[in-house]
Amino acid sequence: MSEFEHGSQSQLDDIAPGDEEGAKDIGRGVRGYLIGLALAAGLTVVSFYITRSTLVWAPSIPIALSVLAIAQMGVHLVFFLHLTSGRDNVNNLLALAFGLLIVMLLVFGSLWIMSHMNHMMMPMDKVMQMQR
Amino acid sequence: MSATAQALQGASMARGHAAGLSEEGEHGASKRIVVAYGFWIFLISDIILFAAFFATYAVLTDSTAGGPTGKDLFDLRTVAVETACLLLSSFTCGLAGLGAQARNGRLFHGAMAVTFVLGAAFLAIELHEFAAMIEAGAGPGRSGFLSAFFALIGCHGLHVTAGLLWLLTMMAQVVAKGYRDDILRRILCFNLFWHTLDIIWVGLFSLVYLVGVAL
Numbered sequence: 001m002s003e004f005e006h007g008s009q010s011q012l013d014d015i016a017p018g019d020e021e022g023a024k025d026i027g028r029g030v031r032g033y034l035i036g037l038a039l040a041a042g043l044t045v046v047s048f049y050i051t052r053s054t055l056v057w058a059p060s061i062p063i064a065l066s067v068l069a070i071a072q073m074g075v076h077l078v079f080f081l082h083l084t085s086g087r088d089n090v091n092n093l094l095a096l097a098f099g100l101l102i103v104m105l106l107v108f109g110s111l112w113i114m115s116h117m118n119h120m121m122m123p124m125d126k127v128m129q130m131q132r
Numbered sequence: 133m134s135a136t137a138q139a140l141q142g143a144s145m146a147r148g149h150a151a152g153l154s155e156e157g158e159h160g161a162s163k164r165i166v167v168a169y170g171f172w173i174f175l176i177s178d179i180i181l182f183a184a185f186f187a188t189y190a191v192l193t194d195s196t197a198g199g200p201t202g203k204d205l206f207d208l209r210t211v212a213v214e215t216a217c218l219l220l221s222s223f224t225c226g227l228a229g230l231g232a233q234a235r236n237g238r239l240f241h242g243a244m245a246v247t248f249v250l251g252a253a254f255l256a257i258e259l260h261e262f263a264a265m266i267e268a269g270a271g272p273g274r275s276g277f278l279s280a281f282f283a284l285i286g287c288h289g290l291h292v293t294a295g296l297l298w299l300l301t302m303m304a305q306v307v308a309k310g311y312r313d314d315i316l317r318r319i320l321c322f323n324l325f326w327h328t329l330d331i332i333w334v335g336l337f338s339l340v341y342l343v344g345v346a347l
Contacts, residue, residue, distance in 0.1 A: 014161055016168035018229075018324045026239075029230040037223045044215055044334075048208065051342045061346040069338035073331050080226055080327045092172060099176035103183040110187035 015088040018081055036079025043072040164317055171321040175328045178291075182332050185284040189340065195276035202277075202344025205270055207261070211341045214257050215333065218292075221250035222330040229323040235311045244303050247326070251296050258289050281340070288336060291329055298322055 020029065047068045050056045056064050077083045083092060161169075193202070224246040231239030262282070265271065272282035302322050305315050 014165050016162075016165040016320065017172040018168055018320050018327070019164070026230050026234050026236070029233075030227065033223055033226040033230075036226075037219070040219055040334075044219065044337075047338055047342055048212055051208065051346050058346075062343045065338045065342050065346065069334055072334045072338075076222070076327060076331045076334065080222055080330070081324065091169065095169075095173055095176055099179055102180050106180065106183045107187045107190065110191055114191040 014091065015086075017083070017092045020082040032079055032082075036075055039075045039079065040072055043068055043075065047072075163313070164320065167317045168320050168324065171324055175324060178328065179332065182284075182287065182335075185280075185287055186335070186339070189280040189284045192276040192280040193344070197275035197277075199275045199278065200268075200270050202281075202341070203347070205265060206341050206345050208341065208345060210257060210261055211337055214254050215337050217250045217254040217257070218330050218333050221247045221254070222327055224250065225323055225326045229319060232306070232311060232316055232319045237306075240306065241303060244299060248296060248299050251292055251299070251326075255289060255292055255296070258285070258292075262286075284340065285336065288329065288332055291332075295322075295326055295329060298325070 020032065047065055050061060050064055050068075077096075083089060083096070085093065224243045228240050228243035228247060231237075231241075231243055262285075265278075270278055272279045299322065302315075302319055305318070309315055
């Protein structure tokens with residue numbers, strides 16, 4: 001029974017995804033969302049700007065855009081979904097980390113395998129010749 | 133304690149759970165945490181679904197079959213307006229969540245209404261974009277690239293549509309049932325869902341549209 005009692009004490013150490021720690025005050029909540037909105041809007045504007053300008057060396061633009069996208073996703077996670085590195089958020093963070101592992105395997109694995117297959121494949125005209 | 137008594141106790145505990153009688157589970161976590169965490173797991177699986185669609189798109193970007201490429205088709209002004217709509221709607225959705233927490237009806241309903249209008253505007257622009265592309269002979273049947281494009285962006289659009297229906301349901305439920313605990317939990321889940329759709333859109337506008345135009 002003592003385990004259960006301990007369990008109900010430890011609920012202070014958990015927080016629901018999306019809930020902000022100890023935020024009952026609307027003013028504080030709105031301020032958080034405003035900061036998030038400003039940061040996200042800033043990153044979005046930079047993304048659109050560098051696509052069209054010559055500010056960034058052209059071949060590196062896709063990498064720059066990926067970095068900006070990841071930064072903006074981070075801003076959304078922290079300011080809109082209230083995901084922090086705090087002790088009460090460990091479960092939420094671990095679930096997300098596992099999801100990201102699968103996402104990375106899926107995306108980079110597919111790109112890697114398919115580019116290799118394209119590389120290894122006989123050019124189409126050669127295939128045609130062999131069928132003749 | 134006999135085995136029968138234990139079994140009986142177990143059964144009654146299970147029944148209490150199934151009926152949702154206790155707001156607190158035996159293991160301490162409140163129902164709000166359990167429900168939101170479960171929904172979080174669902175959202176992560178949804179992100180993995182989008183990753184699969186995105187991987188397909190990334191593999192097929194160059195398979196245009198002699199047809200139009202992203203550079204020919206994507207209009208960045210449209211995408212900028214769509215992005216602004218979705219980002220602002222994510223913000224107002226957060227405000228609606230705060231309104232619900234504070235049981236402030238005017239903030240909740242006002243912010244939800246603005247969220248709906250912005251979400252609907254996003255969807256209308258996207259459908260218009262799709263219609264114009266299909267009109268110009270660049271429909272999903274044109275090339276592998278376009279099939280993957282319509283599947284990926286369309287999947288996000290379907291999620292937004294579902295989110296809009298859910299949003300209206302939540303407004304109606306608050307009117308009909310008030311700020312009960314179960315309604316507040318649903319609003320929290322809706323918030324998580326809507327913010328996640330915006331996060332996915334960040335990936336889509338950056339890596340599909342902007343990279344498509346830049347390359």
